[in-house]
Amino acid sequence: MARDSVTFEFNSFITRLNRSVESVLQSAVTGVHDATDDLLALSREEAPLQEGTLRATAGTEVTVEGDEVVGEVYYSVVDQSESGERFNYAIYQHELGENYKRPTTPGTRPKFLERPLKANSQRYNEMIADAVRKGL
Template structure:
């Protein structure tokens, strides 16, 4: 007795489904990165605006991982002002102190870490719902 199975159509549909899921997750990651960048940029301290203008974001697909990145850079004479303003405890200058926050976050240090931790469940849910919708 012999049995022959042409799995071409089945495998094609699996590949297509995987592609749809990956694209949905990638789109959701772009949305998450945009949201985090928006909040962080609006609560980063302000002096001359260099720090806020130095925000960058990107999404990359590596193997089976989708990586979202938000970063800030503000260098002055080799000193990375972005790291200092994120990590240090300091008194805000008048421009920063008078600036409004965003989404319930105040202007100040940990401007990237605070919203990442605070919005983490929302970002996880966004990706989960996108994947679920693609299946």
């Protein structure tokens, strides 16, 4: 009785598959960088400008945690109240809400980070997906 067989070498396949996963992950990192950079630029345009400190302390950070890519846009200013207590000025300015009656610079307003994120979230998802597709 004659037998035929087929041999498949998996090592090369697995190596290429791992490279593909790494390529997709790096492409996602690129897409998240693009999205966070765009969000930073848009939010800076809306952030209060009286002294410029708030806008100057803004930044982005993109990290990889396992197979998850995390993008962050942040503002970080600590100020001191008249009573001497330290408080997070960035959060205070962001959350002012209706108390923000007379901005010193036209076009600035509270929720300067949240508003452009909500308005552009679909576009940011598309930016990341496009970057991943390019990396395939």
